[in-house]
Amino acid sequence: MSTPERLIESTRELLWERGYVGTSPKAIQQRAGAGQGSMYHHFSGKPDLALAAIRRTAEELRAAAEERFAAPGTAVERVTAYLRREREVLKGCPIGRLTQDPDVMADPVLRAPVDETFAWLRGRIADVLAEGRDRGELDAGLDPADTASTVVAVLQGGYVLARAAGSEEPFRRAVDGVLGLLAAHTTTGRRTD
Amino acid sequence: MSTPERLIESTRELLWERGYVGTSPKAIQQRAGAGQGSMYHHFSGKPDLALAAIRRTAEELRAAAEERFAAPGTAVERVTAYLRREREVLKGCPIGRLTQDPDVMADPVLRAPVDETFAWLRGRIADVLAEGRDRGELDAGLDPADTASTVVAVLQGGYVLARAAGSEEPFRRAVDGVLGLLAAHTTTGRRTD
DNA sequence: CCCAGTGTACATACCAGTAGGTACAACTGA
DNA sequence: TCAGTTGTACCTACTGGTATGTACACTGGG
Numbered sequence: 001m002s003t004p005e006r007l008i009e010s011t012r013e014l015l016w017e018r019g020y021v022g023t024s025p026k027a028i029q030q031r032a033g034a035g036q037g038s039m040y041h042h043f044s045g046k047p048d049l050a051l052a053a054i055r056r057t058a059e060e061l062r063a064a065a066e067e068r069f070a071a072p073g074t075a076v077e078r079v080t081a082y083l084r085r086e087r088e089v090l091k092g093c094p095i096g097r098l099t100q101d102p103d104v105m106a107d108p109v110l111r112a113p114v115d116e117t118f119a120w121l122r123g124r125i126a127d128v129l130a131e132g133r134d135r136g137e138l139d140a141g142l143d144p145a146d147t148a149s150t151v152v153a154v155l156q157g158g159y160v161l162a163r164a165a166g167s168e169e170p171f172r173r174a175v176d177g178v179l180g181l182l183a184a185h186t187t188t189g190r191r192t193d
Numbered sequence: 194m195s196t197p198e199r200l201i202e203s204t205r206e207l208l209w210e211r212g213y214v215g216t217s218p219k220a221i222q223q224r225a226g227a228g229q230g231s232m233y234h235h236f237s238g239k240p241d242l243a244l245a246a247i248r249r250t251a252e253e254l255r256a257a258a259e260e261r262f263a264a265p266g267t268a269v270e271r272v273t274a275y276l277r278r279e280r281e282v283l284k285g286c287p288i289g290r291l292t293q294d295p296d297v298m299a300d301p302v303l304r305a306p307v308d309e310t311f312a313w314l315r316g317r318i319a320d321v322l323a324e325g326r327d328r329g330e331l332d333a334g335l336d337p338a339d340t341a342s343t344v345v346a347v348l349q350g351g352y353v354l355a356r357a358a359g360s361e362e363p364f365r366r367a368v369d370g371v372l373g374l375l376a377a378h379t380t381t382g383r384r385t386d
Numbered sequence: 387c388c389c390a391g392t393g394t395a396c397a398t399a400c401c402a403g404t405a406g407g408t409a410c411a412a413c414t415g416a
Numbered sequence: 417t418c419a420g421t422t423g424t425a426c427c428t429a430c431t432g433g434t435a436t437g438t439a440c441a442c443t444g445g446g
Contacts, residue, residue, distance in 0.1 A: 003391080018295050021215040024435055036437085038392050046436070092293065099356040100285065100293040102211050111359075118357040141374060149363050150370030156353040157346030163292040164311040167306075170342050177343030180336060181374035186217060196425080217401060229403085231426050239402070 004042045006032040012052035016094040020050060020101040020110075051110055057094045058113045062120060069124055073127060075132020076179075076186060079151060081176045089168045092159040122148045139185040147182075154178045197235045199225040204246035209287040213243060213303075214293040244303055250287045255313060262317055268325020272318060272344060276368045282361045285352040295313060305311045315341045332378040340375075347371045 001009070010031035014023040025046055043049040068082040095117050099149050102109045125148035132138040154174050161170035194202070203224035207216040218239055222232050259276040261285040288310050297303045318341035325331040347367050354363035 019212075019293060021212070022295060025437080026435075035391095035393050037394075040437070041391060091199070096353045096357075097293045099353050100212060100290045102215060105356065111357075114357050115359065118363070119356055122363065123355070139377070141373075143370065145369035146366045146373060148370070149351075149366035150347055150374065153348075153350030153354055153363075153367035153371075154343055154346045154349060157348060157350030158342075160289045160292050160349040160353075161311055161315070161342060161346055163298065164289075164304075164307050166308065170311070170315065170346075170442095173339045173342035174346035177336065177339035177341070178346075178371070178374070180334075181343065181371070181378065182340060184332070184377040185374065218403080219401075228427050230407095230428080233403075234425060 003032070003034050003038055003162075005048060007034055007039055007042060008052050008056060011049050012094070015050065015053055015057075016091060016097070019097060020104045023050075025049075047107060047110060050104075051113075052106075054095075054098065054110060054113050058117045061095055061117060065121060065124070069128055074137045075128050075135070076137065076182060079129055079182070080179055082125075083151065083155065083179065089159065089162045089171045090166070092163055093156060096156045096159065118152065121152055125151050136187055137174055139187065142185050151178065195225050196225070196231055200227055200232055200235060200242060201245050201249060204242050205250055205383065206286070208243065208246055208250075209284060209290070211299045212290060215260055216243075218242075239264045240300060240303060243297075244306075247288075247291065247297075247300070247303060247306050251310045254288055254310060258314060258317070262321050267330045268321050268328070269330065269372075269379060271321055273372055275318075276344065276348065276372065282352060282364045283357055283359070286349060289349045289352065299371075311345065317341075318344050329380055335378050382383065 007028060011023070014027055014105055017156075018027075024047075025036070025039060027128065028049065029036055032039075039049070043052070063186050064085070065082060069078055071078055071081060072082070098104045098110075098114050104114070122145070126144040129138065129142070129144040129147055130140060133140060133142060133144065158174040159172035161174060162168050164170075200221060203221050204216070207220055207224065211220075216239075218229070218232060221242065223227055225232075232242070236245070257278070258275060259355075261278060262271055263269055264274060266274070288307055291297045291307050297307070315338070319337040322331065322335070322337040322340055326333060326335060326337065347370075351364035351367040354367060355361050357363075
């Protein structure tokens with residue numbers, strides 16, 4: 001792997017583990033096995049490097065999500081597959097955690113990919129739900145946009161609960177809970193299973 | 194206000210705004226209008242001060258929540274009142290944000306109040322929902338513990354979405370979404386309003 | 387040669403805390 | 417009663433380390 005590549009990957013890991021304010025250029029260099037001069041040669045500074053790292057992480061997240069949404073199946077099946085896909089729950093969401101970083105949120109350039117990722121995600125899930133509703137799989141009274149926001153929020157909040165508890169259990173429960181609620185809105189009616 | 198009091202309040206504000214790693218003793222002192230010696234006289238260091246601040250914040254959060262849960266009304270009404278209560282949405286949850294702070298999560302003493310707060314919250318909401326189910330207000334097939342986790346997750350995730358978007362809208366939508374889903378589980382059946 | 391890529395030295399500020407000292411009030415014992 | 421002691425609250429100065437870069441010298445491949 002090239003030096004810029006190693007620097008970006010190290011930054012991605014550190015942003016995930018420690019956030020932006022908790023990540024120093026020195027720590028990035030050490031993890032990447034690169035010298036200081038090398039880092040400042042390839043990137044103008046910490047924000048520049050962080051931007052590259054954030055963009056790449058956002059891109060990966062989007063691709064992984066789209067994989068589930070584009071799969072065959074009913075709307076609820078696809079949303080379920082997305083919610084239940086394998087995740088490093090205790091590490092949290094690498095994009096969501098950035099919303100707690102004051103320096104990221106204060107910089108419009110760094111913040112943009114975070115904003116765009118969640119906007120896309122909410123919109124994409126809303127589309128899936130609207131499609132399910134139009135196909136007659138889902139209750140017509142259900143608001144796709146609101147429900148999509150709920151689904152994404154359950155995910156992000158599930159990470160918070162799991163980290164607080166030091167266990168994946170609350171995450172699983174939150175996901176099961178919202179899927180249970182959603183089941184009652186399918187046109188097959190309430191489930192008792 | 195006494196000096197220790199001012200120090201605790203400043204720490205609470207800074208933990209909320211910038212997190213633990215983003216908050217320096219110096220910043221705390223300046224905001225509190227206290228000198229360095231003064232701070233180290235009253236508190237053994239940054240973790241000690243943070244503990245006092247976190248405990249107080251957790252206590253307040255719990256009291257504010259209990260106020261809604263103990264109010265009269267159906268289970269759904271009380272959960273709705275809790276979810277819709279006035280909040281500083283864009284600032285996020287002062288307790289939830291701590292789960293993204295590596296130094297807080299790494300210290301069992303600092304982490305304990307965070308863990309306990311969410312454990313209590315999930316349990317308390319589960320109790321309210323179980324009560325509603327026993328009273329016949331809610332569908333018997335609904336799992337109170339799972340649904341309670343979902344409710345708390347929607348809240349925490351709603352903050353994340355709102356901060357990412359720079360707008361309260363996604364938070365409101367997520368709350369409306371989960372309440373809409375919950376409505377279908379009331380014994381009056383599905384709503385079409 | 388030349389220049390992208392890398393290494394080392396230096397610069398300035400901040401972090402988190404320790405050391406040591408001042409002001410003052412309360413308490414002691416002769 | 418009153419000099420002396422103790423304890424509380426607070427302050428400034430100092431310390432070793434880190435944060436975030438600049439400046440510049442060097443090296444090897446085209």
